[in-house]
Amino acid sequence: MPRSTMTCSPRWLTAAALAALAGCAGTTAPSAPAVATAWPTEAAPxxxxxxxxxxxxxxxxxxxxxxxxxxxxxxxxxxxxxxxxxxxxxxxxxxxxxxxxxxxxxxxxxxxxxxxxxxxxxxxxxxxxxxxxxxxxxxxxxxxxxxxxxxxxxxxxxxxxxxxxxxxxxxxxxxxxxxxxxxxxxxxxxxxxxxxxxxxxRSYDFRLDLRVVYQALCHNHPKPDEPPYPLWQGLPEGSTLTRAQLTQRVNDCLGLNKPAGQRSAEQQQKVQTITRTIRIPETAILPHLAWATWHFQDIAQRRTGGAPAFGNLRVRYTGSADDDALNAQVLRYTADAAAIARFSADTxxxxxxxxxxxxxxxxxxxxxxxxxxxxxxxxxxxxxxxxxxxxxxxxxxxxxxxxxxxxxxxxxxxxxxxxxxxxxxxxxxxxxxxxxxxxxxxxxxxxxxxxxxxxxxRIAPRQSVGERPVGTGKVMAGPAS
Known part of the structure; x- marks a missing residue:
């Protein structure tokens, strides 16, 4: 994916203020930029x-x-x-x-x-x-x-x-x-x-956790016949997936459109695995999965230059019927230190x-x-x-x-x-x-x-920003040591 050319700074900052921005300077700690010194004249409301x-x-x-x-x-x-x-x-x-x-x-x-x-x-x-x-x-x-x-x-x-x-x-x-x-x-x-x-x-790590646990259980986002992509990416560039289509995939796997008593035993078990490992109610599964799809796509394509700001390298997921089996199935990604710094400097x-x-x-x-x-x-x-x-x-x-x-x-x-x-x-x-x-x-x-x-x-801890491994979001099979 081409690296974004989008600036991470407000448009009216001076050159000195621009240099103070951590994301542009490549540091890991966010900073408070200098106040803008020039504003355009605005028309009257x-x-x-x-x-x-x-x-x-x-x-x-x-x-x-x-x-x-x-x-x-x-x-x-x-x-x-x-x-x-x-x-x-x-x-x-x-x-x-x-x-x-x-x-x-x-x-x-x-x-x-x-x-x-x-x-x-x-x-x-x-x-x-x-x-x-x-x-x-x-x-x-x-x-x-x-x-x-x-x-x-x-x-x-x-x-x-x-x-x-x-x-x-x-x-x-x-x-x-x-x-x-x-x-x-x-x-x-x-x-x-x-x-x-x-x-x-810190706020969005659990949405990557949701993506990898959901995929380990449901195998339909993406589907087996679709080109694979790293889940921190949200969606690949050019994807035409709609929210209605995502909703259908989730309902096919989890039966969220049905009362619990009308789901299959397999569907209900998967719902319980997600709610217990991610620690969200079942009503929050679809909204967070959507945010971990299109908002993650925005972050990857427009905010971090195509590199991953989220990883789950050493996260252990707990609360399922068989945690060892679940952790052996989830995909693992390493976060990119520069992407974390760039995203953190803004957010x-x-x-x-x-x-x-x-x-x-x-x-x-x-x-x-x-x-x-x-x-x-x-x-x-x-x-x-x-x-x-x-x-x-x-x-x-x-x-x-x-x-x-x-x-x-x-x-x-x-x-x-x-x-x-x-x-x-x-x-x-x-x-x-x-x-x-x-x-x-x-x-x-x-x-x-x-x-x-x-x-x-609440959110499974991972390495601190300074210790996160530098990488390209490479998929690693099985649990990380």
Missing amino acids: QPVDCPSGLPAGTRCLGGRDSAGAFYRIAIPADWQGGQGDLVVHAHGGPALGEPKVERVVEDLQRWSVMVRAGYAWVGSSFHQGGVAVLSAAEDTERVRRIFVDHVQQPRRTVLHGQSWGASVAARTAEVYGRLVPGQRPAYDAVLLTSGVLGGGS DPTGRIDLPMLSVHGIDDATAFVELDNEFARTVARAGRADRLVQTFTRDREHSYLSDAAYATLMQALLRWVDQGDKPTPAGIAAACPALEARFGAGCRFEPGYRPAPLDT
């Missing part, structure tokens, strides 16, 4: 219809920025610049393909609680699809600038990242949220919800964020494991910013949305921290939430005593 779910009197604006991203702005009827607060939203996903305006309209609808709580809101579709975090961070900062330049300067600005967008928000805060003496900060605080916060180097948070950070995560989230928050806390602590982060957890299994009351409570606590220096606690947030249920509906399920386990207890 135009009035657009507000989607349903927003309060009466909301004013909506929209447009397409100079990079090609769509965006939407929503302003409550009584909002006034200098007195009102702004939420800058970084959405999850990531989406693949060209940007679509529907993406950002749906985001505004889903997060209408922010407008109903009195905050102005702005969000970008991001100008390019795929797993490109710094590019999305640049788009996020650009849309904030559009709001400030063409609407009004808010009193406070909260950067909100959801799911994969939490990693975007973290990187945005690192790059564009630095505190400079004598200058007004671009952002005042960060809210991270259901975050994929382990970075690309891995450094933790070097000086702003107040508040996060929330559902304990039983099967899309982004709650243990990722443990990894992020370790990252922030290594950067010497542990006092800047407060993490909260809820008794939820949902990923995409928890509850209006929970988010309203978190925003209230975060802004009190910024304005009054009153650092919140998980117990205080849990105690404050019920008072907002009358306005925002039931949904207070905070568990103030919960602490997530280390990520290695």
Whole structure:
């Protein structure tokens, strides 16, 4: 496969800032690039219809920025610049393909609680699809600038990242949220919800595990009569496989479209092997397998120059009826150190964020494991910013949305921290939430005593980045010693 020519840097960085990027410099540790020094002039947003779910009197604006991203702005009827607060939203996903305006309209609808709580809101579709975090961070900062330049300067600005967008928000805060003496900060605080916060180097390893275990059991992705390819590649270039076809293959092998009682004994045994070894519920098998197909294809073809950022050389899979037999069958791959460095430089948070950070995560989230928050806390602590982060957890299994009351409570606590220096606690947030249920509906399920386990207890550990063997993703038969 030809090596990608795509740059891993935001387009407006100076030459010195470009040199600071770890992925371009070939180092293994991610860095926070210097702030962009030049931005193009953006056209003024135009009035657009507000989607349903927003309060009466909301004013909506929209447009397409100079990079090609769509965006939407929503302003409550009584909002006034200098007195009102702004939420800058970084959405999850990531989406693949060209940007679509529907993406950002749906985001505004889903997060209408922010407008109903009195905050102005702005969000970008991001100008390019795929797993490109710094590019999305640049788009996020650009849309904030559009709001400030063409609407009004808010009193406070909260950067909100959801799911994969939490990693975007973290990187945005690192790059564009630095505190400079004598200058007004671009952002005042960060809210991270259901975050994929382990970075690309840690968050996606289990999806390779899913691919190799699934293939050992099902032998149909790829099928025996299809050209073989390394599974870290997702799909080979030029593949025409559709999501409907993948769904059919999974149902043929596992019977996920049937109740457990209607599956064959063989199908049910395979489902149980996957859920126990990968530690995901059966409802999460197909979504993660799809992400390990098309998102892995994007990573291999556009982010790592065709080399593998994921490996499973010494991973031992446990929880099946016969672990020795399973481990003898799974394909083994070595990760490429340069590919890991390049991918990490774009996707891995450094933790070097000086702003107040508040996060929330559902304990039983099967899309982004709650243990990722443990990894992020370790990252922030290594950067010497542990006092800047407060993490909260809820008794939820949902990923995409928890509850209006929970988010309203978190925003209230975060802004009190910024304005009054009153650092919140998980117990205080849990105690404050019920008072907002009358306005925002039931949904207070905070568990103030919960602490997530280390990520290695959820995802089979592998060699550290510095120790991973350099290779080309070569397939190795049988278990590795």
